[in-house]
Amino acid sequence: MIPVSAGLKTTGNANALELRGVSRMFGALAALSDITLSVRPGERRGVLGSNGAGKTTLFNCITGDFPPSGGIIRFFGEDVTNFQPHERIRRGLRRTYQISALFAGLTVLDNVYLACRGVSRNRYSLLRPGRNDALFAAAEGLIDAVHLTDVRDRLVGELAYGQQRQLEIALALSGAPRFVLFDEPAAGLSPTERADLVTILTSLPAHIGFIIIEHDMDVALRVVESVTMMHNGRIFKEGRPDEIESDPEVQELYLGGGHAHH
Amino acid sequence: MAVVESNSAATSAFPRDGNGFGWLQAIHPAGWALIVFLLFLPAFGSNFVLVQIFGWSFILGMIALSLMFLAGYGGMVSLVQMTVAGCAGYMVAILGDSAITQISLKWPWWAAVPIAVLIATIFGTVSGALSVRTEGIYTIMITLAIASAFYYFTLQNYTIFNGFSGFNGISPPHFLGVDWRDPTAFYYLSLFSAALSFVVVLYVSRSPFGLALQGTRDNARRMAALGFNVTAHRIAAYCFASVIAAFAGVLLVWYQGQISPGTAGVGPVVDILVIAVVGGLSRPIGPFVGALVYVLLRTFSIDALQAVGLDGKRFQLVIGLGFLIVLLFSPDGLIGIWQRIRPRLLGPRNAEGGTP
Numbered sequence: 001m002i003p004v005s006a007g008l009k010t011t012g013n014a015n016a017l018e019l020r021g022v023s024r025m026f027g028a029l030a031a032l033s034d035i036t037l038s039v040r041p042g043e044r045r046g047v048l049g050s051n052g053a054g055k056t057t058l059f060n061c062i063t064g065d066f067p068p069s070g071g072i073i074r075f076f077g078e079d080v081t082n083f084q085p086h087e088r089i090r091r092g093l094r095r096t097y098q099i100s101a102l103f104a105g106l107t108v109l110d111n112v113y114l115a116c117r118g119v120s121r122n123r124y125s126l127l128r129p130g131r132n133d134a135l136f137a138a139a140e141g142l143i144d145a146v147h148l149t150d151v152r153d154r155l156v157g158e159l160a161y162g163q164q165r166q167l168e169i170a171l172a173l174s175g176a177p178r179f180v181l182f183d184e185p186a187a188g189l190s191p192t193e194r195a196d197l198v199t200i201l202t203s204l205p206a207h208i209g210f211i212i213i214e215h216d217m218d219v220a221l222r223v224v225e226s227v228t229m230m231h232n233g234r235i236f237k238e239g240r241p242d243e244i245e246s247d248p249e250v251q252e253l254y255l256g257g258g259h260a261h262h
Numbered sequence: 263m264a265v266v267e268s269n270s271a272a273t274s275a276f277p278r279d280g281n282g283f284g285w286l287q288a289i290h291p292a293g294w295a296l297i298v299f300l301l302f303l304p305a306f307g308s309n310f311v312l313v314q315i316f317g318w319s320f321i322l323g324m325i326a327l328s329l330m331f332l333a334g335y336g337g338m339v340s341l342v343q344m345t346v347a348g349c350a351g352y353m354v355a356i357l358g359d360s361a362i363t364q365i366s367l368k369w370p371w372w373a374a375v376p377i378a379v380l381i382a383t384i385f386g387t388v389s390g391a392l393s394v395r396t397e398g399i400y401t402i403m404i405t406l407a408i409a410s411a412f413y414y415f416t417l418q419n420y421t422i423f424n425g426f427s428g429f430n431g432i433s434p435p436h437f438l439g440v441d442w443r444d445p446t447a448f449y450y451l452s453l454f455s456a457a458l459s460f461v462v463v464l465y466v467s468r469s470p471f472g473l474a475l476q477g478t479r480d481n482a483r484r485m486a487a488l489g490f491n492v493t494a495h496r497i498a499a500y501c502f503a504s505v506i507a508a509f510a511g512v513l514l515v516w517y518q519g520q521i522s523p524g525t526a527g528v529g530p531v532v533d534i535l536v537i538a539v540v541g542g543l544s545r546p547i548g549p550f551v552g553a554l555v556y557v558l559l560r561t562f563s564i565d566a567l568q569a570v571g572l573d574g575k576r577f578q579l580v581i582g583l584g585f586l587i588v589l590l591f592s593p594d595g596l597i598g599i600w601q602r603i604r605p606r607l608l609g610p611r612n613a614e615g616g617t618p
Contacts, residue, residue: 118489
């Protein structure tokens, strides 16, 4: 399903993602302050924190949607701090959006095909692809993986909410991802769809690491091996899921004394 | 832009059927009737109808088509497309032959035309590069500023552009054993050029490049997050659109036989926007419908006004009112009106099929 990336630049045993003192100001407001974070290749990390903790801003800094105000970001050892978003994406970084950012006027197949095209050569091709186009097969594989084969030729604007969330994930897994940022992929999904999501995330190839922002502990703690807690734009605690879950400070601050079910 | 809502027709990059002739079946019977009518028009149409009505409509339609490509698929309202055409027209006059013998270089047409198209395309691409980082009203202002600058430059420069009087005595060349000044020949030349640019735009809109352009229109930030260089993609779209506008400019100078600053003044620049918007920005056929209506109004409103005892000079008022009425009833122009009445005319079953 997900092709293995080849020939991409990796410096030695570098971390997949390395942030050193990253900050982001919005006017006088410090949305992120002095974030230092390392994620190994293939590692699955959860980012937890209340609303306004800076989780999505952290993602926007990593992808370059909002460049950081200070600090350094390395992706597989390469300093990408001043890269444009598309340059980071072409190096194997991917993301999903909290609010689905899809192309409503195009079909499901065209959405995924565009995502495959974006990280391929010939993205300026004026020639229409034939049936045996390799990216066509790749797009169909991804659509199958997120259970959207039945609605392949439908316009995305006509899809149910849960299907749009699935498509959001398919777009992030297209091409040859090396590291994915999932921004609340389970938000608004039904229990069945959440179970599906957990299956999709746990069955990703081992070399693909990710960071997931997720409020639903049943999803988050089942798919990650480490957790970073954020509060007011700073990293507040890091640890294994069970450590974080049982930490009294964390429980008081975020979990409200027990499991948070939304 | 509000004029380009996401009401574009469902298009897919992928062929639906295995055989390569699916596109033939996609042509609506009304489309076939139109093709036959246009091909056989010289058999019964007068020279006036062939050249002054249809020839001119095809040329204006091509320039408006280049705007439709940018605005409809890319969300970029460029007012520089008429200027690109004017630039190509000027280059044909300067590099080729005209009555202004002290300036014109008298190159043969096969050298002058490609170089003229190339220079105009570079001009359009550079204009695009200057404007693609802006959105909405600012794109309009920057492209309008470039168009105005070109107008005043040609007006005041006498060494290259011959100032106010411009160039006259330009005529279509004689090649392939055909004299293209002949009305029927010129009709077929402009028909062929318009049809070719129409088909190419239709094809490219479903190519990876065109799909990605529509993606940048709908959600530029997401396109960047998929690995697309949105700025470069938009500049490439300007380049593509400028080729069409430049070829139309060559035909325009051959059609008019002269070119002067007024050819690409602010009036004609706005006319192209009006033609594209009134025809409809969501489909490539829209600009041609808009151009035909514009030419018909422009040609016959003087006589019509005088027939009812009004001053013929008020024809601009008639054009303005006509277009105001169209846009009041259909924000998507004449194509939008057609799409609304089609289910009632043809029944819901046929309404699904696509008309080119």
